[in-house]
Amino acid sequence: xxxxxxxxxxxxxxxxxxxxxxxxxxxxxxxxxxxxxxxxxxxxxxxxxxxxxxxxxxxxxxxxxxxxxxxxxxxxxxxxxxxxxxxxxxxxxxxxxxxxxxxxxxxxxxxxxxxxxxxxxxxxxxxxxxxxxxxxxxxxxxxxxxxxxxxxxxxxxxxxxxxxxxxxxxxxxxxxxxxxxxxxxxxxxxxxxxxxxxxxxxxxxxxxxxxxxxxxxxxxxxxxxxxxxxxxxxxxxxxxxxxxxxxxxxxxxxxxxxxxxxxxxxxxxxxxxxxxxxxxxxxxxxxxxxxxxxxxxxxxxxxxxxxxxx
Amino acid sequence: xxxxxxxxxxxxxxxxxxxxxxxxxxxxxxxxxxxxxxxxxxxxxxxxxxxxxxxxxxxxxxxxxxxxxxxxxxxxxxxxxxxxxxxxxxxxxxxxxxxxxxxxxxxxxxxxxxxxxxxxxxxxxxxxxxxxxxxxxxxxxxxxxxxxxxxxxxxxxxxxxxxxxxxxxxxxxxxxxxxxxxxxxxxxxxxxxxxxxxxxxxxxxxxxxxxxxxxxxxxxxxxxxxxxxxxxxxxxxxxxxxxxxxxxxxxxxxxxxxxxxxxxxxxxxxxxxxxxxxxxxxxxxxxxxxxxxxxxxxxxxxxxxxxxxxxxxxxxxxxxxxxxxxxxxxxxxxxxxxxxxxxxxxxxxxxxxxxxxxxxxxxxxxxxxxxxxxxxxxxxxxxxxxxxxxxxxxxxxxx
Numbered sequence: 001x002x003x004x005x006x007x008x009x010x011x012x013x014x015x016x017x018x019x020x021x022x023x024x025x026x027x028x029x030x031x032x033x034x035x036x037x038x039x040x041x042x043x044x045x046x047x048x049x050x051x052x053x054x055x056x057x058x059x060x061x062x063x064x065x066x067x068x069x070x071x072x073x074x075x076x077x078x079x080x081x082x083x084x085x086x087x088x089x090x091x092x093x094x095x096x097x098x099x100x101x102x103x104x105x106x107x108x109x110x111x112x113x114x115x116x117x118x119x120x121x122x123x124x125x126x127x128x129x130x131x132x133x134x135x136x137x138x139x140x141x142x143x144x145x146x147x148x149x150x151x152x153x154x155x156x157x158x159x160x161x162x163x164x165x166x167x168x169x170x171x172x173x174x175x176x177x178x179x180x181x182x183x184x185x186x187x188x189x190x191x192x193x194x195x196x197x198x199x200x201x202x203x204x205x206x207x208x209x210x211x212x213x214x215x216x217x218x219x220x221x222x223x224x225x226x227x228x229x230x231x232x233x234x235x236x237x238x239x240x241x242x243x244x245x246x247x248x249x250x251x252x253x254x255x256x257x258x259x260x261x262x263x264x265x266x267x268x269x270x271x272x273x274x275x276x277x278x279x280x281x282x283x284x285x286x287x288x289x290x291x292x293x294x295x296x297x298x299x300x301x302x303x304x305x306x307x308x309x310x
Numbered sequence: 311x312x313x314x315x316x317x318x319x320x321x322x323x324x325x326x327x328x329x330x331x332x333x334x335x336x337x338x339x340x341x342x343x344x345x346x347x348x349x350x351x352x353x354x355x356x357x358x359x360x361x362x363x364x365x366x367x368x369x370x371x372x373x374x375x376x377x378x379x380x381x382x383x384x385x386x387x388x389x390x391x392x393x394x395x396x397x398x399x400x401x402x403x404x405x406x407x408x409x410x411x412x413x414x415x416x417x418x419x420x421x422x423x424x425x426x427x428x429x430x431x432x433x434x435x436x437x438x439x440x441x442x443x444x445x446x447x448x449x450x451x452x453x454x455x456x457x458x459x460x461x462x463x464x465x466x467x468x469x470x471x472x473x474x475x476x477x478x479x480x481x482x483x484x485x486x487x488x489x490x491x492x493x494x495x496x497x498x499x500x501x502x503x504x505x506x507x508x509x510x511x512x513x514x515x516x517x518x519x520x521x522x523x524x525x526x527x528x529x530x531x532x533x534x535x536x537x538x539x540x541x542x543x544x545x546x547x548x549x550x551x552x553x554x555x556x557x558x559x560x561x562x563x564x565x566x567x568x569x570x571x572x573x574x575x576x577x578x579x580x581x582x583x584x585x586x587x588x589x590x591x592x593x594x595x596x597x598x599x600x601x602x603x604x605x606x607x608x609x610x611x612x613x614x615x616x617x618x619x620x621x622x623x624x625x626x627x628x629x630x631x632x633x634x635x636x637x638x639x640x641x642x643x644x645x646x647x648x649x650x651x652x653x654x655x656x657x658x659x660x661x662x663x664x665x666x667x668x669x670x671x672x673x674x675x676x677x678x679x680x681x682x683x684x685x686x687x688x689x690x691x692x693x694x695x696x697x698x699x700x701x702x703x704x705x706x707x708x709x
Contacts, residue, residue, distance in 0.1 A: 050551040054708045071553035079551035081544035102552040147548075156551075 001028045003153050003185035004049070009058035011044055011209075018044040019055070020209035026154070026185040031176060033200030034189040035296065041209035042189035043082065046156045049187070050079040063153045075103060078152035082159045084139045085146075088132040092123050092142050095131060096149060103150035110149075117145040121175065137168025144175065155179060157188045161195060173199060193296045205300055212303045221294045224302045230271055232279065233260040233288040241284055248278040265291070333627040340631055348638040363390040365651075366460055367409045367422040367448075374430035376471075381425075383467035389460065392419055406448070410504045413450050415680075416667075420647075421460045422448035434468050434496045444498025451503045452670050453647035461499050468496040514586040516645040519669035522578065523604050523662040524633065524642035526571050530612025531629035533567045534699075537613070538622045541707060550707065560700040564609055571605040596672035596681050603685040604665040606692035611661060613699035617706070641666035664688050 004026040011019040019041045026032040034042045047053040049060055051069050060067035062076045086095045096114045105113055118124045121141035131139060144160060157176070161169045176199055180186055190196055196203045197217060204214040213220055232245060242261040246254040249271070255262045265271050272289055279286050328335065366384070368391045370377045385391050394401030395408060409422035424446040432438035445464055449457030540546045549559050579597065582588040590597060615632065619625035637643055639653065640662025646654055657663035668684030 047547065050547070052547045052550045052708070069555070074551065074553040077551065079548060081547050083544035085544040085548045099548075099552070102549070102554060104553075 002026070003028050003063055004032075004187065005059070005061045006045075006049070007059040009045065009048060009060065010056045011041075011048060011053065012056055017209045019048070022058075022204075022206070022209075022211050024204055024211065024214060026187060028153070028185055029180050029183045030202065031180050031186045031188055031200045033196035033203035034187060034206055035191065035193070035196045035203050035300070036189075036206035037191055040206045042191075042206055043158055044209075045206070046079075046158050046187060046189055049154075050077060050156055052079075075150060076153045078147035078150070078155045080144050080147045080155065080157045080160055082162060084143050086131050086139060086142060089130060091128050091130055092118065092134070093127045095142060096146055099146040100149040105149060113149045113151075117149055120148070120178075121145045122171065135168075137164050137171065140164050140168055141171060141175070144172070148179070153185060155184050155186045157186060159189055159191070161190070161192070193300070197296055203296065205296075205303055207304045213299065217296065220296065220299045224294065224299050228265055228294065229292045230263045230265045230275055231260050231288070231290050231292050232275060232286050234279070234284050234286040235259070237261060237284070241282060244282055245275070245278055245284070248282070249274060260288075262292070333624055336627055336631065344631065344635045344638070348635065363388050364421070364456055364459055364463070365390045365392060365419040366463075367392045367404050367412065367419050369404050369406055369409060369422060369424045371427045372425050372429040376430035376433045377425045379471055380429075380433065380467060383470045384423075384463060386470065387463045387466050389463050389467075409448055413448060413504050416450075416453075420450060420453050420456045423460065423464070424448065434472055435498060436472060436496060442498060444500050447499060447501045448504055449501060450674075452674050455648050457501055461501070464499055465496055472496065514582065514588055515670070515673045516641075516647075518578070518582050518588060519666045519673070520637075520640075520642040520645065520662070522575055522601070522669065523608060523640065523665035524637040525574070525578070526605055526608040527611065527633045527636065527661065528629075529571055529574060530567060530608040531615055531625065531633060532612075533563075533570075533609070534612040534616030534619075534629075535622045535625050537563055537703075538616055538619070538625060541703075542622075546707060556704045556707075557700070560613075560696070560703070564613065564696060567609045567612075568602075568605055571609065572601055575601045575605070593672050593675065596675075596678075597669075599685055600665070600668045600672055600681065600688075603668070603688035603692070604661070607661045607665070607688040607695075608692070610692035610695035610697075610699065613703070614695040615699075617699035617702035636660040636662050639663065661688065661691060664691075 002025045004024075006025070007023050009019050009022040010017070022041070022045055024032065034045060036042050044053060048055045048058075049062075049067070051067065051074060055067075062073060065073045065076060067073060087098070090098065093114055096117055097110060100110045100113055115124075118127050121144065123138060123142060123145070126134065126138065131142065134142070140160060144157070147155065160176075161172055164172070173195075176186060176188065188195075188200060202214065202216055203220065204211045205220070206212065213223060215223070230249075234241075237256070237259055239256065242254055242256050245261060246252070246263055249263065251263045253264070272291065275289055276286070279289075366389045368381055368384070370381065370393065381391055381393070393403060395404055396402075404422075406422075406424060409419075412418070413420055413422060426443045426446070428441075428443050429445075432442040435442050447457050447460055447464075449460075537546075546559070550556065579588070579590045583590045612629075615629050616625055619628050637660075640646070640657045640660035641649070642662045646657055646663065646666050649657065654663075657666075664684045664687045668681055668688070671680045671684065
């Protein structure tokens with residue numbers, strides 16, 4: 001069942017087209033990734049869906065309700081901003097109660113929603129501590145919890161792991177997976193490939209406001225020219241040696257990065273054996289010989305001509 | 311030599327950075343120039359102008375040659391005498407009641423002179439001190455300086471009058487009776503306040519009247535800075551995504567500021583009551599109304615300043631400049647009653663000016679209707695500024 005439908009969304013800031021005709025659908029229980037570098041248009045897209053920004057044109061519906069600043073629409077979304085937007089001088093419980101009241105929760109309903117969230121993000125023991133004494137990861141978890149109290153259909157997570165330690169990141173991943181399992185639709189923006197690969201059922205790659213490609217990882221990889229690569233790492237590998245390896249293996253094109261030579265290949269195991277023999281013949285002692293499967297990074301590089309963090 | 315080169319290098323770098331920050335440059339140089347211009351104008355008249363004549367109403371009950379000569383002599387000093395109820399020829403002579411009312415309402419003059427009947431019998435103390443009838447100065451205790459100036463001018467005019475009389479009497483003239491011992495005045499001057507129940511214009515009142523709006527303006531600019539920082543931090547975005555209207559958000563923020571500002575004022579009032587014995591409880595109603603209106607005006611203005619500033623840093627620069635200038639013109643640094651007339655009028659373009667006048671009305675225990683005008687203006691300024699600021703901020707936030 002589609003929860004979020006975005007059609008031909010556009011937003012410009014003067015001559016800069018921040019979002020350029022974005023269209024996508026997110027189903028219930030799906031984590032949908034919006035992957036792109038800083039300034040690609042991810043946050044602008046999420047801010048439009050959250051009614052924080054007005055779109056220039058386009059349609060957005062959440063659970064069948066068209067976008068508006070009405071309470072009916074806003075109650076269907078839970079927006080988690082990129083920054084920690086909690087009151088440092090309030091306790092975790094007080095912060096959650098404040099956000100719960102914004103969504104008209106009160107009395108026992110509010111109490112039970114707050115308790116449920118504190119359990120959900122593992123902060124029951126710290127419920128009555130001031131947020132200013134929390135670690136970055138704890139604040140991130142509470143930041144997410146504050147947007148879930150009213151049980152929204154759609155959760156908008158704007159780079160929720162920015163600046164957190166690996167342990168906290170793992171907790172957030174687990175939480176996102178749990179929410180998806182509960183049937184929530186999740187729009188997850190990130191510029192970390194591994195997050196999109198790990199969490200998202202489908203991913204849209206966005207750059208300069210345009211969605212360049214969209215689909216599951218398999219679909220995206222299938223759509224690019226770059227296939228698997230043979231990677232040979234060896235100490236003090238020169239360009240001349242790399243050229244010799246490539247010629248011996250019948251390849252005209254090769255790249256070299258971080259002391260490794262890379263060649264696009266079709267098959268797996270046979271080429272490895274052949275490469276090992278060529279290296280022996282040329283007097284090169286490789287430290288690593290492997291086949292690298294294409295990733296989102298490969299897809300992004302090919303689609304945009306640059307690495308994600310450039 | 312190297313340490314000097316390093317120091318010069320560091321200084322050069324900082325200066326280069328400074329020169330590239332227009333806002334910082336503005337904060338460094340402009341407030342000083344603005345304040346200097348304002349204070350120079352307060353104490354010496356507009357740039358290029360001469361000394362301002364003091365406007366004084368004169369009620370000539372004597373209608374004698376002597377009284378006319380005195381009026382003429384007064385006009386020869388730096389007083390502009392007003393004798394009739396209109397500036398046109400043929401106006402009716404002023405009455406004491408008319409003059410008192412005009413002074414109370416702070417119209418075109420702040421001082422009135424009453425030349426009593428029988429003044430001509432002994433215009434100065436040098437002649438017949440026993441029958442000498444002095445001159446009464448009608449003035450407002452809230453604005454005492456002009457009465458003091460007028461008193462000095464009367465003595466100067468009387469001296470000139472005596473000199474002229476002696477010259478015209480020549481050698482045959484009668485010698486003037488010597489002034490009574492210990493009496494140095496040529497003319498007895500009695501100062502009469504137009505107020506019967508108000509408090510006096512003391513520093514403890516004028517500075518409280520001046521400091522309150524300036525303090526509130528800085529406080530409001532600080533709150534507006536918090537609002538801008540909130541917009542940057544995501545707090546505002548999260549609230550905008552929640553089912554509350556932007557109007558509620560703005561009103562919530564304004565309400566919070568209002569409570570804080572009123573409490574801030576009352577802490578100051580209670581301090582003034584405890585330490586300087588300012589009788590705040592006797593004027594509690596008017597004081598509360600004025601405090602509320604001043605707080606609304608400053609909060610609205612602060613929000614507007616925040617809305618027209620792109621960054622918190624820009625707000626700091628703009629806010630400091632505007633508030634200091636408004637405070638200087640509006641009586642927060644120099645009491646309004648020592649300012650030239652044109653600057654008093656100019657001061658009414660500021661929140662400080664209206665708040666100052668309102669406060670002085672409260673102190674003077676003017677009628678309620680006298681407080682209505684400053685309160686209405688302050689309230690209006692606050693509402694208009696808050697509405698404009700709110701619209702601008704929403705427009706900016708929503709792109």
